[in-house]
Amino acid sequence: MRETRRYTKQARAVMENRTRTALLDAGQRLFFERGWEATSLEAVAGEAGVTKQTLLRHFGSKAGLLEQAFAQAFENVRRQRWDVPGDDVERAVDNLLDHYEAVGDRALKIDAMAGVDAVAGWVQRSRELHYEWVDHAFGAFLHPLRGRDRERRRAGLIAVCDVHTWQLLRQHLGLGRAEVRATLVLAIRGLLEVDR
Numbered sequence: 610m611r612e613t614r615r616y617t618k619q620a621r622a623v624m625e626n627r628t629r630t631a632l633l634d635a636g637q638r639l640f641f642e643r644g645w646e647a648t649s650l651e652a653v654a655g656e657a658g659v660t661k662q663t664l665l666r667h668f669g670s671k672a673g674l675l676e677q678a679f680a681q682a683f684e685n686v687r688r689q690r691w692d693v694p695g696d697d698v699e700r701a702v703d704n705l706l707d708h709y710e711a712v713g714d715r716a717l718k719i720d721a722m723a724g725v726d727a728v729a730g731w732v733q734r735s736r737e738l739h740y741e742w743v744d745h746a747f748g749a750f751l752h753p754l755r756g757r758d759r760e761r762r763r764a765g766l767i768a769v770c771d772v773h774t775w776q777l778l779r780q781h782l783g784l785g786r787a788e789v790r791a792t793l794v795l796a797i798r799g800l801l802e803v804d805r
Contacts, residue, residue, distance in 0.1 A: 628663060632657045632663075634657070636675065637682055640679075641682075641718050641719065644725075645725045646725075650671055686708070686738065689704075689708055690705075690708055691745060693746050696748075696750070698747075701747065702793045705746075705793070706789065710786065720772070739771065744763070747766055751801075762801065769793060769797060769800065778793075
């Protein structure tokens with residue numbers, strides 16, 4: 610009897626975890642595709658294959674779901690973007706382009722939601738994450754610099770590596786990935802005054 614009860618409890622925990630994961634995945638997809646206003650709890654629950662009540666039991670509210678969905682996406686981005694050394698321009702650009710090719714359009718949609726109170730904090734955190742990544746990815750080059758020179762070069766790197774720059778090169782100018790890569794490497798090397 611105890612064995613059956615323990616098995617039932619474990620199975621229930623597995624199902625709860627799957628439901629939560631399905632809701633977070635659906636929430637991320639719909640919030641990022643449709644935006645805050647156009648995403649209903651019913652739509653998220655329906656996409657996850659559960660009821661609205663189940664969603665509310667897990668997250669409490671639409672804002673609660675958004676908070677958890679963004680937190681999960683944020684950590685996924687951090688893991689992917691930090692997988693690069695601080696002294697290799699080409700690897701940093703490849704890492705950045707892998708990220709933007711996968712979720713660049715999503716990042717642009719999040720940025721466009723900056724005026725929504727529930728999203729504004731995540732937009733700011735995303736920007737700060739990008740600034741931290743620049744410090745991480747180009748730290749070996751920036752570390753020896755001082756004062757205004759360092760600040761200007763860092764600001765240039767932040768701009769060159771921004772998702773809007775990728776959008777301009779890739780989508781507006783229609784450059785292929787290889788050309789976007791070559792353009793970014795050239796610009797970054799120029800900012801850092803490195804030949805390699």
